[in-house]
Amino acid sequence: MKNEYKILEIKDIIINTQTIKTFIFDWKMEKDEIPNPGQFMMIWNFNGESDEKPMSVSKIDLDNEEIGITVKNIGEFTNNLHSLKIGDELGIRGPYGNHFKLNGDNIIAIGGGVGMAPLRSFVEHAKSENKNVDVVVASVTQCELLFEEDFKKLGVNVFTSTDDGTCGYKGFATHRTIDLLKSRNYDMAIVCGPEIMMKGIFNILEDNNIPGQYSMERYMKCAIGICGQCCVDNTGWRVCIEGPIFSSEEIKQITEFGNYHRNGAGIK
Amino acid sequence: MLNMELCGIKLENPLLLAAGILGTTAASMNRVLDAGAGGVVTKSFSKEPNKGYNNPTIAEVEGGIINAVGLSSPGVELFKEELSLINRERKTEKSGKNNPNKIAIASIYGSTPDEFNYVASKIGDLIDMIELNISCPHAMVGYGSAIGQCPDNTFDVVNAVKNNVSVPVLTKLTPNVTDIKEIALSAQEAGSDGITVINSLGPGMKIDINAGVPILKNKFGGLSGPAIKPIAIKYVYDLYEDLDIPIVGVGGIRTFEDVVEFLYAGSSAVQIGTAIMYEGLEIFSQINHNLIKFMEDKGFKSIDEMVGYAH
Numbered sequence: 248m249k250n251e252y253k254i255l256e257i258k259d260i261i262i263n264t265q266t267i268k269t270f271i272f273d274w275k276m277e278k279d280e281i282p283n284p285g286q287f288m289m290i291w292n293f294n295g296e297s298d299e300k301p302m303s304v305s306k307i308d309l310d311n312e313e314i315g316i317t318v319k320n321i322g323e324f325t326n327n328l329h330s331l332k333i334g335d336e337l338g339i340r341g342p343y344g345n346h347f348k349l350n351g352d353n354i355i356a357i358g359g360g361v362g363m364a365p366l367r368s369f370v371e372h373a374k375s376e377n378k379n380v381d382v383v384v385a386s387v388t389q390c391e392l393l394f395e396e397d398f399k400k401l402g403v404n405v406f407t408s409t410d411d412g413t414c415g416y417k418g419f420a421t422h423r424t425i426d427l428l429k430s431r432n433y434d435m436a437i438v439c440g441p442e443i444m445m446k447g448i449f450n451i452l453e454d455n456n457i458p459g460q461y462s463m464e465r466y467m468k469c470a471i472g473i474c475g476q477c478c479v480d481n482t483g484w485r486v487c488i489e490g491p492i493f494s495s496e497e498i499k500q501i502t503e504f505g506n507y508h509r510n511g512a513g514i515k
Numbered sequence: 516m517l518n519m520e521l522c523g524i525k526l527e528n529p530l531l532l533a534a535g536i537l538g539t540t541a542a543s544m545n546r547v548l549d550a551g552a553g554g555v556v557t558k559s560f561s562k563e564p565n566k567g568y569n570n571p572t573i574a575e576v577e578g579g580i581i582n583a584v585g586l587s588s589p590g591v592e593l594f595k596e597e598l599s600l601i602n603r604e605r606k607t608e609k610s611g612k613n614n615p616n617k618i619a620i621a622s623i624y625g626s627t628p629d630e631f632n633y634v635a636s637k638i639g640d641l642i643d644m645i646e647l648n649i650s651c652p653h654a655m656v657g658y659g660s661a662i663g664q665c666p667d668n669t670f671d672v673v674n675a676v677k678n679n680v681s682v683p684v685l686t687k688l689t690p691n692v693t694d695i696k697e698i699a700l701s702a703q704e705a706g707s708d709g710i711t712v713i714n715s716l717g718p719g720m721k722i723d724i725n726a727g728v729p730i731l732k733n734k735f736g737g738l739s740g741p742a743i744k745p746i747a748i749k750y751v752y753d754l755y756e757d758l759d760i761p762i763v764g765v766g767g768i769r770t771f772e773d774v775v776e777f778l779y780a781g782s783s784a785v786q787i788g789t790a791i792m793y794e795g796l797e798i799f800s801q802i803n804h805n806l807i808k809f810m811e812d813k814g815f816k817s818i819d820e821m822v823g824y825a826h
């Protein structure tokens with residue numbers, strides 16, 4: 248059955264920042280479905296207080312048959328994940344949702360905070376296809392910058408920006424992007440981060456006629472398109488099926504984008 | 516050709532969206548209407564907001580899923596906003612489209628007749644029908660099937676609501692009883708305009724043998740999907756003989772053949788839920804399309820002629 252859990256040992260844990268860790272799992276690419284960059288997994292933590300939440304696939308290593316998820320510790324569930332050790336087990340079902348499409352040659356990837364997670368696997372893929380990729384890595388402060396080293400190793404241009412100026416450009420991802428666009432040309436953009444940031448980036452990319460693909464987050468229960476929890480106004484699209492990646496044209500139709508979302512009870 | 520009436524309300528076709536599937540927002544219900552459903556039943560809601568159970572809320576099993584979403588909803592006050600935005604035939608000030616012969620049915624729940632009545636009284640002008648959920652197999656103590664497993668409680672809830680609303684009322688029954696006839700007759704006697712059968716079956720459980728624990732956070736949940744269809748068909752078939760009011764059949768419908776089977780057994784209309792997971796939203800237009808072909812082949816001129824055909 249497609250939606251059955253694979254119970255997998257945590258093979259490795261990479262401490263990315265003070266609040267972000269990457270968990271690595273063996274993933275039989277032949278047998279299990281190969282994830283595409285932008286897709287997500289449902290992660291079931293049955294150790295202690297059982298719960299399950301969506302996480303993007305940040306690493307897809309076809310050669311070594313490994314995948315990774317990158318988790319920011321922001322609440323009970325993610326805190327429990329952070330307390331796990333190598334060898335502990337998690338239930339994983341997926342991959343779910345649509346994915347980023349590689350339809351440009353000069354790509355800008357813009358991510359804020361843990362929003363870098365889905366961008367990472369895409370950038371890796373785009374580089375293997377010999378595309379030009381610039382990445383804007385943004386965070387509140389220096390010690391929260393995610394994957395800067397990974398990106399440099401991949402040979403992409405990395406432009407950091409921190410709100411407080413402790414690393415790279417001082418200011419928001421939006422300002423950094425405006426600055427970059429003055430001197431560089433792109434024919435595609437992928438974006439993931441806090442929605443308020445994505446909204447700002449959306450406006451900038453629209454002004455510059457750069458088609459974008461945006462990774463959205465909404466509260467999820469089933470992830471298989473039936474509970475209705477993740478639907479967005481006014482199109483009714485399910486973020487778990489028609490998303491989580493939406494094109495600029497689609498984003499224009501999502502009236503709640505950057506405005507509001509619903510919690511687990513459906514309250515805005 | 517598929518036009519029909521349910522409790523005096525005109526419907527473009529007999530396919531309705533089942534309660535609890537894609538029924539949390541007006542936008543998603545409008546999408547289901549656009550995809551070809553004749554009507555939608557909302558996610559069940561009550562007086563107060565309810566968070567429901569934590570994940571995992573759904574586990575796939577052979578022939579369907581078990582779920583314990585736990586009746587999560589924002590409560591009637593906030594949900595009224597969504598109801599007012601559904602593009603049904605009798606459009607409200609807010610809803611955009613006038614969709615001829617498309618209807619919205621509000622599924623409500625509560626723990627007492629008063630609570631049901633309170634919720635029903637708040638929404639009468641925003642919807643075309645009310646469905647009373649007295650049959651959820653994994654609801655909190657005192658809710659759901661705790662009511663629908665007792666003929667007297669069923670009577671009291673239906674009676675309370677019927678005395679106060681003008682729209683038709685469907686009563687949704689649980690299959691998890693020894694004598695469904697007694698309960699259905701109770702609902703009919705209390706004035707219910709129709710019966711919906713069945714809610715999810717069980718409850719059931721799935722243990723992940725590698726994790727070594729039940730998957731659902733609530734440990735158990737209601738079984739739905741193709742596996743429960745034969746049981747639903749039998750209930751519809753039996754109740755068709757016992758009742759004077761129309762039956763809405765639900766449980767495991769995935770193809771037009773399933774719909775025909777439900778009509779033949781005695782349902783006037785049907786609801787579709789879990790199969791959306793396999794077929795996508797196209798399921799509604801596909802079934803409508805194939806149903807018309809089937810009717811032409813067999814020489815049926817209306818849905819009505821097919822209802823109870825197997826008796």
Ligand SMILES: Cc1cc2nc3c(=O)[nH]c(=O)nc-3n(C[C@H](O)[C@H](O)[C@H](O)COP(=O)(O)OP(=O)(O)OC[C@H]3O[C@@H](n4cnc5c(N)ncnc54)[C@H](O)[C@@H]3O)c2cc1C
Pocket residue numbers: 287299300301302303304316317318319320321322323324325326361364365463464465466467468491570
């Ligand atoms: C498609 C998708 C991909 C995601 N990818 C990542 C990722 O790669 N890395 C990462 O760190 N986080 C990711 N998230 C967010 C992650 O799921 C939430 O941060 C996490 O659920 C928070 O749980 P918590 O209990 O620690 O915090 P809580 O305090 O419970 O919640 C904090 C916030 O997280 C969100 N959230 C809570 N529960 C859910 C849920 N069931 N579904 C969706 N959102 C929820 C809510 O907005 C909530 O306000 C993703 C979310 C989605 C929808």
Ligand SMILES: Cc1cc2nc3c(=O)[nH]c(=O)nc-3n(C[C@H](O)[C@H](O)[C@H](O)COP(=O)(O)O)c2cc1C
Pocket residue numbers: 473474533534535536558559580582584586622648651687713714715738739740741743765766767768786787788789790
């Ligand atoms: C995820 C899920 C949530 C449900 N929520 C409700 C609900 O809120 N109220 C209700 O009356 N029935 C609810 N049901 C039951 C369905 O409406 C339906 O009776 C049952 O699933 C059988 O039909 P199916 O096999 O076509 O899904 C739910 C079912 C599922 C799968």
Ligand code: FES
Pocket residue numbers: 466467468469470471472473474475476477478485486487488
């Ligand atoms: S999470 Fe259930 S429909 Fe998307």
